[in-house]
Amino acid sequence: xxxxxxxxxxxxxxxxxxxxxxxxxxxxxxxxxxxxxxxxxxxxxxxxxxxxxxxxxxxxxxxxxxxxxxxxxxxxxxxxxxxxxxxxxxxxxxxxxxxxxxxxxxxxxxxxxxxxxxxxxxxxxxxxxxxxxxxxxxxxxxxxxxxxxxxxxxxxxxxxxxxxxxxxxxxxxxxxxxxxxxxxxxxxxxxxxxxxxxxxxxxxxxxxxxxx
Amino acid sequence: xxxxxxxxxxxxxxxxxxxxxxxxxxxxxxxxxxxxxxxxxxxxxxxxxxxxxxxxxxxxxxxxxxxxxxxxxxxxxxxxxxxxxxxxxxxxxxxxxxxxxxxxxxxxxxxxxxxxxxxxxxxxxxxxxxxxxxxxxxxxxxxxxxxxxxxxxxxxxxxxxxxxxxxxxxxxxxxxxxxxxxxxxxxxxxxxxxxxxxxxxxxxxxxxxxxx
Numbered sequence: 001x002x003x004x005x006x007x008x009x010x011x012x013x014x015x016x017x018x019x020x021x022x023x024x025x026x027x028x029x030x031x032x033x034x035x036x037x038x039x040x041x042x043x044x045x046x047x048x049x050x051x052x053x054x055x056x057x058x059x060x061x062x063x064x065x066x067x068x069x070x071x072x073x074x075x076x077x078x079x080x081x082x083x084x085x086x087x088x089x090x091x092x093x094x095x096x097x098x099x100x101x102x103x104x105x106x107x108x109x110x111x112x113x114x115x116x117x118x119x120x121x122x123x124x125x126x127x128x129x130x131x132x133x134x135x136x137x138x139x140x141x142x143x144x145x146x147x148x149x150x151x152x153x154x155x156x157x158x159x160x161x162x163x164x165x166x167x168x169x170x171x172x173x174x175x176x177x178x179x180x181x182x183x184x185x186x187x188x189x190x191x192x193x194x195x196x197x198x199x200x201x202x203x204x205x206x207x208x209x210x211x212x
Numbered sequence: 213x214x215x216x217x218x219x220x221x222x223x224x225x226x227x228x229x230x231x232x233x234x235x236x237x238x239x240x241x242x243x244x245x246x247x248x249x250x251x252x253x254x255x256x257x258x259x260x261x262x263x264x265x266x267x268x269x270x271x272x273x274x275x276x277x278x279x280x281x282x283x284x285x286x287x288x289x290x291x292x293x294x295x296x297x298x299x300x301x302x303x304x305x306x307x308x309x310x311x312x313x314x315x316x317x318x319x320x321x322x323x324x325x326x327x328x329x330x331x332x333x334x335x336x337x338x339x340x341x342x343x344x345x346x347x348x349x350x351x352x353x354x355x356x357x358x359x360x361x362x363x364x365x366x367x368x369x370x371x372x373x374x375x376x377x378x379x380x381x382x383x384x385x386x387x388x389x390x391x392x393x394x395x396x397x398x399x400x401x402x403x404x405x406x407x408x409x410x411x412x413x414x415x416x417x418x419x420x421x422x423x424x
Contacts, residue, residue: 012383012405012421013397014226171224173385175405175421177397185225185389193224193387198417200410205419209224209387 002143004136005168006150006157007065008184009034009204012173015181016154023082026153033176037204038062047101057201061170070146071139072106073132075156079108079125086114093117094125105142107135109156132159154182161188166211169193173205214355216348217380218362218369219277220396221246221416224385227393228366235294238307238365245388249416250274259313269413273382282358283351284318285344287368291320291337298326305329306337317354319347321368344371366394373400378423380408385417 008016011034018028027034038044042053043062076083081092094100099120106125114127128135139148150157150166160166185191192212199206220228223246230240239246250256254265255274288295293304306312311332318337326339340347351360362369362378372378397403404424411418 013395173417173419175407175419177400177403177405179398179401183225186391188389189391191389193389195387195415195417198410198412200412203407205385205407205410205417207385207387207417 002070002140002145002147003167004148004150004160004165005170006152006160006166007061007170007172008152008157009037009172009174010184011176011178011181013177013179014183014185015178016152016184017182018178019180019182021077021182023080026077026080028181030178031181033178034174037172037174037201049099057199058172058204058206061172061199061201061206065149065170066101066103068146069102069104069149070143071104072102072149072151073135073139073156073160074106074108074151075153076108076110078152078156079106079110085112093119096123099123104146105139106151107139107142109135132156132163132165136160136165154184157184158186158188161191161211164190164211168196168208168210170206170208173207175203214282214352214357214359215379216360216362216372216377217382218364218372218378219273219382219384220364220369221249221384221386222396223388223390223393225389225391226395226397227390228364228396229394230390231392231394233289233394235292238289238292240393242390243393245390246386249384249386249413261311269411270384270416270418273384273411273413273418277361277382278313278315280358281314281316281361282355283316284314284361284363285347285351285368285372286318286320286363287365288320288322290364290368291318291322297324305331308335311335316358317351318363319351319354321347344368344375344377348372348377366396369396370398370400373403373423376402376423380420380422381405382418382420385419387415 018031021028040054043059045053100123103122108127117125193209196210197208230243233240252266255271257265312335315334320339329337405421408422409420
């Protein structure tokens with residue numbers, strides 16, 4: 001059955017991004033350390049079109065994120081291109097080059113209308129100005145039997161959590177302290193979770209929760 | 213080799229106690245939910261002199277906390293008796309009755325001198341007014357080859373972490389959101405951790421870290 005889900009890396013002090021996020025550094029100061037467990041993995045390198053890398057207990061967790069993902073939803077900052085109206089020359093087509101790692105329809109939340117943007121490899125970006133509900137509806141239709149994956153960032157995920165739209169989440173708990181930054185689990189008084197699976201991997205613990 | 217260590221239950225939003233802690237409710241509003249994974253366990257009930265209960269994957273984690281514990285250190289609030297000078301009539305001898313679950317020397321950090329307090333079952337309370345360093349020294353001597361366990365609360369643990377005195381910690385990550393309360397991992401910019409073991413158990417994930 002089709003699910004709405006997301007994956008985050010979380011520091012032990014509860015941050016999913018560092019402070020001082022910017023166009024140049026969208027995961028904030030020190031935020032890169034949240035993903036160090038993933039960088040050496042072949043499954044992660046392949047997303048960037050690179051060969052080689054390791055296989056370890058995190059590999060299936062990375063693969064699961066993309067397996068059966070029928071559509072994605074991204075916040076505007078996650079897609080990039082700065083705040084405000086879309087730049088025209090040169091146009092901003094995302095961080096990922098011509099062949100982004102999604103290989104599926106991606107719905108981008110924005111206040112600024114824009115024509116759909118087909119990319120190589122089955123990825124297409126569709127810009128939704130009506131808010132999180134219409135974006136989710138369109139993503140569900142596009143996903144068919146596949147899952148809808150909320151790609152981030154924190155504000156986007158939090159909105160879908162608050163609206164009760166999320167079925168499942170995977171938290172990759174990283175043994176670092178960031179000190180300041182963006183928290184995910186704030187202002188969500190009604191969220192009830194059940195732990196469904198734990199994976200111990202080098203330098204990280206992956207915990208999957210179901211929204212009760 | 214003898215270690216200095218502690219165990220905490222942590223909510224997914226990063227709290228080890230709820231808000232509005234008081235003498236009547238030392239773990240704060242909603243804080244009890246942090247320990248619901250432990251309450252049904254026979255290993256936990258036995259600490260309170262009660263029979264029966266469950267055995268599950270959390271059992272060895274609870275047992276480890278007490279195994280090889282040669283001495284404990286508690287903050288004043290963890291020992292209880294309110295702030296300020298010790299009440300005389302009736303005296304405050306802790307929350308645990310005549311036979312506390314420590315069965316070892318316990319050093320209590322306080323600003324108010326008090327005679328040592330021997331209890332049944334091998335527990336004794338010694339009141340240390342000189343701060344965290346002399347308390348740790350005394351606890352190390354008392355522990356011999358055993359470990360020194362920092363029993364809490366958060367402020368006490370944080371002081372020992374900041375001073376670089378802790379060797380190991382166990383975080384029991386509970387799938388609840390408390391929303392407000394007391395965080396542990398704050399103001400610790402120099403703390404470096406390595407994940408050393410993960411235990412998946414019903415309703416909780418136990419992760420052990422070594423201080424690097």
